Amino acid sequence: MLIKIAKPSDLHESDVTPESIYLSRRRFMGGIAGLGAGLALPGNVSANADYSDVPEGNAPAWLEEKISDTQWRAITPSDPEQDALTPFDDASGYNNFFEFGTDKRDPARHADSLETQPWSVVVDGEVNNGGRIALEDLARPSQFEERIYRLRCVEAWSMVIPWLGIPLAEVIKRADPTSKANYVRFETLVDPEQMRGQRSSFSIIDWPYVEGLRLDEAMHPLTLLAMGMYGRELPNQNGAPLRLVVPWKYGFKSIKSIVRISLVEEQPMNTWQQIAPDEYGFYANVNPDVDHPRWSQATERRLPNTLFRPNIIETQLFNGYADEVASLYAGLDLRTHY
Numbered sequence: 151m152l153i154k155i156a157k158p159s160d161l162h163e164s165d166v167t168p169e170s171i172y173l174s175r176r177r178f179m180g181g182i183a184g185l186g187a188g189l190a191l192p193g194n195v196s197a198n199a200d201y202s203d204v205p206e207g208n209a210p211a212w213l214e215e216k217i218s219d220t221q222w223r224a225i226t227p228s229d230p231e232q233d234a235l236t237p238f239d240d241a242s243g244y245n246n247f248f249e250f251g252t253d254k255r256d257p258a259r260h261a262d263s264l265e266t267q268p269w270s271v272v273v274d275g276e277v278n279n280g281g282r283i284a285l286e287d288l289a290r291p292s293q294f295e296e297r298i299y300r301l302r303c304v305e306a307w308s309m310v311i312p313w314l315g316i317p318l319a320e321v322i323k324r325a326d327p328t329s330k331a332n333y334v335r336f337e338t339l340v341d342p343e344q345m346r347g348q349r350s351s352f353s354i355i356d357w358p359y360v361e362g363l364r365l366d367e368a369m370h371p372l373t374l375l376a377m378g379m380y381g382r383e384l385p386n387q388n389g390a391p392l393r394l395v396v397p398w399k400y401g402f403k404s405i406k407s408i409v410r411i412s413l414v415e416e417q418p419m420n421t422w423q424q425i426a427p428d429e430y431g432f433y434a435n436v437n438p439d440v441d442h443p444r445w446s447q448a449t450e451r452r453l454p455n456t457l458f459r460p461n462i463i464e465t466q467l468f469n470g471y472a473d474e475v476a477s478l479y480a481g482l483d484l485r486t487h488y
């Protein structure tokens with residue numbers, strides 16, 4: 151995996167030059183033309199990611215087309231040493247997806263049982279233009295973008311993953327929220343036939359898995375609805391066919407296999423907050439200064455790692471995205487609102 155990454159401090163929107171981006175397997179020719187109106191993401195000048203070792207998936211034709219039409223490539227804060235892409239095998243083999251079991255290898259073993267085609271998402275609540283939307287129709291009006299983001303789990307491991315998807319903001323705008331919409335609530339599919347973890351009587355989760363964001367967090371340009379990674383569609387274990395990616399928050403906010411997006415007035419109760427409110431809050435912003443009651447959040451184990459090379463790195467406030475998102479929390483006590 152060859153990738154050239156500049157430091158965040160080296161990068162400005164004006165540095166993002168048009169250059170052919172080449173992803174060997176997918177005819178992935180896209181010009182980096184900038185980062186969109188109003189976007190101030192640190193972008194990478196040139197990056198050549200080789201996904202030739204990533205196995206072929208089984209994407210429907212419309213998704214193949216969207217993927218090969220990806221034109222934007224924003225690489226967010228990165229350190230050349232630390233932030234090399236996590237190998238696909240680690241990103242797709244070490245997962246949290248409790249619908250398929252609690253062991254990190256369970257999702258890769260069992261998520262094939264999930265039928266992701268066709269798929270639709272209900273957009274409802276405080277919107278003028280809601281309804282059930284086929285995934286293809288949800289994706290069609292938007293340009294696919296590739297975003298390379300850090301993913302920091304609350305359990306103190308982390309990865310660097312190249313996602314493919316569309317800004318959540320675009321989907322929300324099309325739904326035309328009413329003036330009462332203050333939060334966005336997300337739900338994962340419930341289907342014990344397809345999701346063996348939902349059949350377990352030992353599960354501590356009251357299905358569906360639920361997550362939520364404040365409306366301004368949901369509208370933030372970093373917030374992505376991912377439909378792919380590593381130049382292909384999402385593997386089931388990573389949340390196919392549609393998952394949220396909120397890179398400055400702990401991984402549990404990035405809800406997988408979404409079937410419902412609701413604009414709501416009140417702050418929703420999310421799954422982990424419901425299970426252990428002392429340990430997991432609504433905000434879940436990555437913060438090295440606010441420890442989990444049972445472990446430190448000051449450092450993280452960057453995958454891949456081994457017993458002999460533990461690869462422990464320092465955790466950064468907002469997972470390294472403070473320049474982009476800290477203003478969302480001005481005046482908010484991050485210790486109380488963990």
Ligand code: MTE
Pocket residue numbers: 241244245246247248249301302303304338359387388389400401402403404405406407
């Ligand atoms: N979404 C659902 N529906 N169910 C889950 O168990 N786990 C979360 C999040 N999204 C989870 C989920 C947690 S704890 C993390 S860290 C990330 O997914 C892990 O994403 P990954 O397996 O793609 O690395």
